[in-house]
Amino acid sequence: MTETPAPPRTSPLHDRHEALGASFTDFGGWNMPVRYTSDLAEHHAVRQAAGLFDISHMAEFRIDGETAAAFLDYALAGRLSTMKIGKAKYSLVLAESGGIVDDVIVYRTGQQRFLVISNAGNRDAVAAAFEIAQATWRPASDASSGSATDAPAATEVPEPVGGTGPRSFAFVAGSTGFRVEDVTDHYALIALQGPEAHGILSSTPGVEITGTALDELGYYAWTEGTFDEAPLFVARTGYTGEDGYELMIPTAQAAALWDAALAAGADRGLVPCGLAARDTLRLEAGMPLYGHELSRDIVPAQAGLGRVVAVDKEAFVGKDGLSSGPADAPVLVGLVSEGRRAGRAGYSVLHGEDTVGEITSGALSPTLGHPVAMAFVAPAASAIGTELSIDVRGTRIPATVTALPFYRRNA
């Protein structure tokens, strides 16, 4: 008997991408646009005007119930219970070892409701982590001493429409007082990013904001509204280093919203953008990508994410592992070089003749015009200003350790 791997899934917007002439790539088990015309042009459009990305491959989990906040404090690295409704927070899913299972954004959507968005390729890993956390969670006595309540009823979700490929079972975990559901299949996620994003979203026909007005919406916050009577979730978050929004919409209305936004942005320089531009944009912004800068073999402090972990929490998954990590583990740095030859993931980083680390992401920065890279290097070689070199297929390219991010937008 032979097992064939599942074919990659397609987004509810797949036919739109085909009509736009996109080239596709497999990413995290999904067949997604890598570029529509030119990845450089798409990159520059986001820095100078705006870009529209289909990020429906990302996974969404809903956590509901009276103990949802306390459970997330245990299941994730950060302290989510003190979040205000309407806010978003970057967080991490950790393994017991303290290694990183995924990075996520948590949105508090109610006193007892949260939305967690994770990477496509880690959907099953995050679901499994929630299951493990549920099994090992020992709620504080004051949280469990109340009247015993069953897990809350399943939240209503719209029927999935469009796209192809296997779908996942919705229920992930739940016990007394909370329930975790994977709602990925029911929603499309569209990112509108760039300095023109606000103007474009404000003028997209059919978009009605019923929550906090867009003008009042802070960074890392969300609001809600409708698009053609469908519920629309609008988060001022992103993965490009630019201002902008991430829009969650039931799959049935996804194509209409995509079309409406593209039309509204046509005279403001909006273009559809693929994963190639998304990758160079996030690299310039110094944002980690799972599988490159983040993995189960990396603890948060190594990746410069120590601030994300609320170490003073009484108990959380990974706490014991974090306290026993090695002191001389390699740390994430930024590297800049001159010329046009970029170090790439996997290339060695040297200090003199000694190999001191390895690049995890690298490219010729389209915005800056010189090569940039992120690398894990020995702590002794990690100080800003340290002169290192990169082995670019046998040629030594000088590189200087620099502070991240490489690019920061004007606030």
Place this chain on the structure above:
Amino acid sequence: MTDLTALSYTSEHEWIALEGDIATVGITDFAADKLGDVVFVELPGADSAVSAGDVCGEIESTKSVGELYAPITGTVVEVNDAVVDDPSLVNAEPFAGGWLIKIRVEGELPADLLDRAAYEDLTA
């Protein structure tokens, strides 16, 4: 407009235009498209000897690195400095302004060069 049926091709996605004993070499639109936006080109120096099937240069896009294989054996007689200065020519005009090197052919041409129809079958 280049007559694509007049060119020879390799399975490594190079094209060859032969005039007398001088072969002009570039990469195909298919290869350029797969690479994405080309941002760096490294070519062999003029007068250097190249052997069919050996790596003789590099073509980097924002996303990846492609190796340039010498499609034929000979001596490099000219390098396209314009494409070194502006690598985007590889994407914009792969069969014209984006040519890479000219080689003076020595000996027989490799037997496994493809005609247009065979190359189209390869990339279909």
